Amino acid sequence: xxxxxxxxxxxxxxxxxxxxxxxxxxxxxxxxxxxxxxxxxxxxxxxxxxxxxxxxxxxxxxxxxxxxxxxxxxxxxxxxxxxxxxxxxxxxxxxxxxxxxxxxxxxxxxxxxxxxxxxxxxxxxxxxxxxxxxxxxxxxxxxxxxxxxxxxxxxxxxxxxxxxxxxxxxxxxxxxxxxxxxxxxxxxxxxxxxxxxxxxxxxxxxxxxxxxxxxxxxxxxxxxxxxxxxxxxxxxxxxxxxxxxxxxxxxxxxxxxxxxxxxxxxxxxxxxxxxxxxxxxxxxxxxxxxxxxxxxxxxxxxxxxxxxxxxxxxxxxxxxxxxxxxxxxxxxxxxxxxxxxxxxxxxxxxxxxxxxxxxxxxxxxxxxxxxxxxxxxxxxxxxxxxxxxxxxxxxxxxxxxxxxxxxxxxxxxxxxx
Amino acid sequence: xxxxxxxxxxxxxxxxxxxxxxxxxxxxxxxxxxxxxxxxxxxxxxxxxxxxxxxxxxxxxxxxxxxxxxxxxxxxxxxxxxxxxxxxxxxxxxxxxxxxxxxxxxxxxxxxxxxxxxxxxxxxxxxxxxxxxxxxxxxxxxxxxxxxxxxxxxxxxxxxxxxxxxxxxxxxx
Amino acid sequence: xxxxxxxxxxxxxxxxxxxxxxxxxxxxxxxxxxxxxxxxxxxxxxxxxxxxxxxxxxxxxxxxxxxxxxxxxxxxxxxxxxxxxxxxxxxxxxxxxxxxxxxxxxxxxxxxxxxxxxxxxxxxxxxxxxxxxxxxxxxxxxxxxxxxxxxxxxxxxxxxxxxxxxxxxxxxxxxxxxxxxxxxxxxxxxxxxxxxxxxxxxxxxxxxxxxxxxxxxxxxxxxxxxxxxxxxxxxxxxxxxxxxxxxxxxxxxxxxxxxxxxxxxxxxxxxxxxxxxxxxxxxxxxxxxxxxxxxxxxxxxxxxxxxx
Numbered sequence: 001x002x003x004x005x006x007x008x009x010x011x012x013x014x015x016x017x018x019x020x021x022x023x024x025x026x027x028x029x030x031x032x033x034x035x036x037x038x039x040x041x042x043x044x045x046x047x048x049x050x051x052x053x054x055x056x057x058x059x060x061x062x063x064x065x066x067x068x069x070x071x072x073x074x075x076x077x078x079x080x081x082x083x084x085x086x087x088x089x090x091x092x093x094x095x096x097x098x099x100x101x102x103x104x105x106x107x108x109x110x111x112x113x114x115x116x117x118x119x120x121x122x123x124x125x126x127x128x129x130x131x132x133x134x135x136x137x138x139x140x141x142x143x144x145x146x147x148x149x150x151x152x153x154x155x156x157x158x159x160x161x162x163x164x165x166x167x168x169x170x171x172x173x174x175x176x177x178x179x180x181x182x183x184x185x186x187x188x189x190x191x192x193x194x195x196x197x198x199x200x201x202x203x204x205x206x207x208x209x210x211x212x213x214x215x216x217x218x219x220x221x222x223x224x225x226x227x228x229x230x231x232x233x234x235x236x237x238x239x240x241x242x243x244x245x246x247x248x249x250x251x252x253x254x255x256x257x258x259x260x261x262x263x264x265x266x267x268x269x270x271x272x273x274x275x276x277x278x279x280x281x282x283x284x285x286x287x288x289x290x291x292x293x294x295x296x297x298x299x300x301x302x303x304x305x306x307x308x309x310x311x312x313x314x315x316x317x318x319x320x321x322x323x324x325x326x327x328x329x330x331x332x333x334x335x336x337x338x339x340x341x342x343x344x345x346x347x348x349x350x351x352x353x354x355x356x357x358x359x360x361x362x363x364x365x366x367x368x369x370x371x372x373x374x375x376x377x378x379x380x381x382x383x384x385x386x387x388x389x390x391x392x393x394x395x396x397x398x399x400x401x402x403x404x405x406x407x408x409x410x411x412x413x414x415x416x417x
Numbered sequence: 418x419x420x421x422x423x424x425x426x427x428x429x430x431x432x433x434x435x436x437x438x439x440x441x442x443x444x445x446x447x448x449x450x451x452x453x454x455x456x457x458x459x460x461x462x463x464x465x466x467x468x469x470x471x472x473x474x475x476x477x478x479x480x481x482x483x484x485x486x487x488x489x490x491x492x493x494x495x496x497x498x499x500x501x502x503x504x505x506x507x508x509x510x511x512x513x514x515x516x517x518x519x520x521x522x523x524x525x526x527x528x529x530x531x532x533x534x535x536x537x538x539x540x541x542x543x544x545x546x547x548x549x550x551x552x553x554x555x556x557x558x559x560x561x562x563x564x565x566x567x568x569x570x571x572x573x574x575x576x577x578x579x580x581x582x583x584x585x586x587x588x589x590x
Numbered sequence: 591x592x593x594x595x596x597x598x599x600x601x602x603x604x605x606x607x608x609x610x611x612x613x614x615x616x617x618x619x620x621x622x623x624x625x626x627x628x629x630x631x632x633x634x635x636x637x638x639x640x641x642x643x644x645x646x647x648x649x650x651x652x653x654x655x656x657x658x659x660x661x662x663x664x665x666x667x668x669x670x671x672x673x674x675x676x677x678x679x680x681x682x683x684x685x686x687x688x689x690x691x692x693x694x695x696x697x698x699x700x701x702x703x704x705x706x707x708x709x710x711x712x713x714x715x716x717x718x719x720x721x722x723x724x725x726x727x728x729x730x731x732x733x734x735x736x737x738x739x740x741x742x743x744x745x746x747x748x749x750x751x752x753x754x755x756x757x758x759x760x761x762x763x764x765x766x767x768x769x770x771x772x773x774x775x776x777x778x779x780x781x782x783x784x785x786x787x788x789x790x791x792x793x794x795x796x797x798x799x800x801x802x803x804x805x806x807x808x809x810x811x812x813x814x815x816x817x818x819x820x821x822x823x824x825x826x827x828x829x830x831x832x833x834x835x836x837x838x839x840x841x842x843x844x845x846x847x848x849x850x851x852x853x854x855x856x857x858x859x860x861x862x863x864x865x866x867x868x869x870x871x872x873x874x875x876x877x878x879x880x881x882x883x884x885x886x887x888x889x890x891x892x893x894x895x896x897x898x
Contacts, residue, residue: 070760077757079681080674082742110875112882143740143755143763155720155737161857162743163719164864202879210871214864221860225717225747228847237856241863375845377674461645461787494811519781519795524631527800536804542791549641549790553698561643561664561789574648574787575663 012269013406015414016189026188032405052394059391062384066140074384081372081379083141085389088368090137092219093361094130094396095169096244099252101127101176102205102212103289109205116285118278121183121409122263123256125400128176130255131169133396140388161221168215175204175211186413187406213245220244223367231371233313233322234363236304246300250293250333251360253286257353259400263410270404272411280346287349290356291337298330318374325366329359449473457516457540461571465564475555481547482508498533514543626710626828630729631776632798633785634805635703637835637842638815639792642669642688642701649787650686650705653771657683677843680704682756685768686784693837700835702842703793705784706731706752706768707822708830713853714744714753714767722765728777729798729830730770738764749826749848770830798830805834827852 013033018024024033031039043049066074075084104123107113139145151157151166178197185194197204220240223230227237236243260279263271271279305311313319333356340348369379404410449469456464478486484495487504507513515523518539527535538546552559561567567575648663650656661668669690671678677689686705693700709715712731715723722738725731733753740763745753753767771782780786781795794801802823809816821839822832825848833844840846849856 066760068760070758070763071755072757075757077755079679079745079754080676080751082745082755106875110879110882112879112886141741143742143757144738145740147737147739150737150739151719155722155734157719157721160717160719160743161860162717162741166719202876206872206875206879209875210867213867213871217860217863221857222743222746224856224860225713225743225853226749227849227853227856228749228845229746238859241860376676518791519785521779524796524800527796527803535800536794536807538791541789545641545789546639546791559641567664574652575644576648576651576659577662577664579658579660579662 014272014408014411017415029187029406052398055387055391055394059387059394063140063388063391065384066388071141071143074388075382076379076385078379080376081369083368083372084379085369085381085385086137086141088365089361089389090141090392091134092364092368094134094137095219096216096248096251096360096364097255097357098127098130098134099212099216099248100124100130100256101179101252102172102208103249103252104256105179105205105208109201110209115278116282118275119256119260119282119286121180122260123252124176124179125183125403125407125409126256126259127252128173128180129396129400129403131173131176133392133399135169135173136395137389137392140392161218161225165215165218165222168211168218172208172211172215175208179204179208180407183407183409183413186408212248216245216248217241226372229373230367231313231318231322231374232308232310233305233318234367234371236308238307239300239304242300243297243304246293246297247360247363250290250297250356253290253293254333254353254356254360257283257286257290257350258357261350261353263404267401267404267410270410274412275410283346283349283353284341284344287337287341287352290353291334291341294330294334294337294356298326298334301326301330318371321366321371325359325363329356329362333359455544457511459565459568461568461574462561462565463568476551480551481510510543511540514538514540516540518542626798626830627725627727627729630727630798630830631770631795632708632729632801632830632832633782634794634796634801634820635831635833636792636794636805636808637700637702637833637837639790640688640701640703641790641792642666642690642699643789644668644688645787645789646703646784646793647684647686647688649783650768651684653774653783654685654769656685659683680752680767681754682758682766685766689843691837691842693841696837700837700842702833702835702844703784704750704752705831706770707750707826707832708768708770709826709852710828710830711826711852711854713747713749713826716852716854716857717743717747719743726772726777728770728772730772730776732769732772733765733767735764740764747853749845749853802832805832808834824850827855 013024013029016023018028018033034042062074071077078084100123104116104120107116108120135148139148142148147154151163152170157163178200182194182197185191185197218241220243223235224237224240227235260283264276264279268276305314314323333352336348336352336355339345340352369381373379451468451470453467453469454464455467472481477488479488479490482488484490484499484502485505485508487502489502490496490499514537516539517523518541523539526532548564549559551557552563558564567577572578644663644666647659651659651663668678669688673679678684678687680687686703688701688703691700691702708725708729708731710725712723712725715725715731719741720737720739722734723731723744724734740755742755742765744765745751745755753765756763756766770776771780771784775782785793785795794804796804802820805820805823809818809820815836816834817836817838819839820832820834821844822829827850833839835842835844838846
């Protein structure tokens, strides 16, 4: 944060030793080496925090209302639309955006592309937090949030797709915690833990690939339970899981590009030279991956339509909406990525990434809400539902920022690692 | 045709009670009762004082009694077997249409492979299915309370205590 | 050597996981050939008989101890109610509702009762990840509120829009849905309350096979009176509650696009890839890893050899 660097000239904590030659305590590390007063004043100076404050001031009472007086006090309690924004955006939107962890893990650890190491940790953290907050959204939406562990330990329904999602998200979350924990171990100075994680890195990464393939696909497969409810253009029983998996690839990569762009511009003080010098090159590399994933996605989307012979639907109003989605959320970013990569235009790649992130969220909202019950009527979420959704996203943002400020994600820890 | 001993007993009781004609086989309109009290169930709605005399002037015997009175039913499905059916010992509705319906004894009746009438309604169904279409056609009362008043148990089940009741039960004329 | 150990560890994990997946799939394939319990019960709803008296709704409310309705059950203004352009549907206060349909070309309206159709292979059951649903041998699809987590996937999966959620309760929410009066009546050999209450015998209760035969007989004997189709014989893989109608089914608010096979069949494509991914991916990606990093390894071993 620029306000922070203006306030404190010396380099923020990047090693165990403070300028006096003593060890930083954990508490000092948490306060970023500032006194509580200094910390508070830098916090209040940031206009983003004021916006966050407003979101929470309104949102927290609404959230309490949800927990004490029932879901129907904050949503439309629709029996036709059992899933609203909490899952439509929070689960189906956040999970593909969090595919970054397994994608960069695979690139670096499995394919041996060490040139992506500078943003690997950012991608891992992005994955971990995305999944974690998808679960938070789920906890807002579930009727009995206190029974979250039931599908694991109390009553098992292993033949259900959601069972797969639950188990895979839970195990993948632990895999991601393990992957990100090496940064945490460096920060607290527990090298044994870090070495252990390093020794199982390959195993973690490969299990990450399996779990991600399956549950990204499973989220898509959940809609195959509703073949007569989701509009046929957004549902292809045979290809749904591939559509969801493939779109998660460019979604995850694009999300890392967006996050790294934000870090580069608004958190420069926290980035080290290695990150800053490499981020543009890595962005181009990721953009290339996105372009490939997008063209694959476009092809399998067309294959899906051809397979079910749904061309006639393209002439209807829904078909036009579908083509609009394809044009804005697939073709446009695809061309921008391709052009930007070919001509080494980082700005264009970043813009394409932003579009493709929004595009994937749009696709998930279309599948889960807008084109769901297309024969009935359109459900427009209650404003309180929208507000809680925004507030949880704000919480995600704060947590993300809190960790980036501290752990060696954007910079390398100095000294023994 | 096998005759259910229970039905015979029921018929006997009915006969003794005098609600049905006391004659044997020769059933003439004159032999028919003037009124029949329909109270086989009368749980949610009170019994119906059915003027048999009046109805017998408005409809033919077979319209209600099928082939049992000796009058030939011309329904193509029925004449396949009942083209020359003689009049029966019993003609009262409840002799064939059971008061209890859809309980194991009726459900398992289909186990009899020789049973053709697998779909015979119970007494309540038989009355309503037969009465209402005619009442509708002839502009007679066709709402529930047009024929029988709701009992307290009925009022309880229909939650008539709840406010917000609009007009009466005249939704189908 | 190190990678080898890792790989082995990892494969073990993979095998355990795929074993788990195979178990779950074995269950599936069993379900694929499930054609319903032999003597399970069913109900034939004859729309030509229903007069819209709402006795079934009243009886259901009483039998299931459902909340007090907004209007009494002999108030027929409910047939004019529209919510989001839709006629009434089941909700947390009503397991069954009757709606009126004015069919073009017919001189009188038709009435249709909806409730859980008690599918042979219920989508709610197969989509539930905590096994909260059970298809009983009597034919009822019942629900166990004690294990439900309230994810509402069953509501998404049900092609008939039947299960509803008690959104109004913060501490005791649950799915609310017709259970064929299983606890109080069906399991004791009694017909469900709505069937017993129906004055018209628009609802005929019996063994599914029997009522199916009755439906066929009614259509055969009155070909002019009925559409030649029994809705529910094959819809969604077959349901315990079936309908015959004098008007085309889409004219009485029934979804004729509901597939004629179990909803689960649409999910099987995905379920089939699960063991594939679980077994092929580990080998594939560890292989790629070894290939991709072979150069580095070679250089490293050369280096160490040189040092020795």
